Amino acid sequence: MPRVVRRMRGTGCRPTRLPAAVTGAREGADGGRGLSDAELARRIGARRWEIVAYEQGDRRPEPARIRVLAEALKVAPEALSDGRRGERTLSDLRRARGWTAQSLSRELQVSERSYRRLECEGLEPACQRGLVGKVAVLLEIDGVEM
Structure with a gap:
């Protein structure tokens, strides 16, 4: 878990x-x-x-x-996308850049469930350290937006 x-x-x-x-x-x-x-x-x-x-x-x-x-x-x-800068969710940013959760999780080499937990709950799997940084790079977002 x-x-x-x-x-x-x-x-x-x-x-x-x-x-x-x-x-x-x-x-x-x-x-x-x-x-x-x-x-x-x-x-x-x-x-x-x-x-x-x-x-x-x-x-x-x-x-x-x-x-x-x-x-x-x-x-x-x-x-x-939904909201202004600083109010957007990770889902908003992902969708605005043309990614589905399935395609992004495949690119990140994590299960879609693990990615969804990161997106919806802010939970980064312990075995996937660095996932947040990889998501930021793929979505071309900075730390302020994350």
């Missing part, structure tokens, strides 16, 4: 605030003129109902879709 090596800030899993971020970016797109949900859907190769579902919080875009949304809206992927 892993022991707590260190508790990370901003790791707790919590409800998403992504809908407001997507809506705000869409309404501010194109130099402030905004885009309709149908136009955004067309630009990213999605259906209008998907954009509506993201904005209503009924559906959460996959990490790869977050990148495509960000490109279409001409914002950084982090602008579509």
Whole structure:
């Protein structure tokens, strides 16, 4: 059983605030003129109902879709993540950079369960010392964000 090596800030899993971020970016797109949900859907190769579902919080875009949304809206992927700098969870940062928990855990060579415990509870497995640093490198984040 892993022991707590260190508790990370901003790791707790919590409800998403992504809908407001997507809506705000869409309404501010194109130099402030905004885009309709149908136009955004067309630009990213999605259906209008998907954009509506993201904005209503009924559906959460996959990490790869977050990148495509960000490109279409001409914002950084982090602008579509939950919260401001210092408030984002590890999950927010991972998703904004296009990683799924499964793909990141595979890259880190740890079980998905171990990675999820790090992400949601801030528990670093004792047998995986240095995991936090490896995650920071892969997600291109600094100690302030961790």
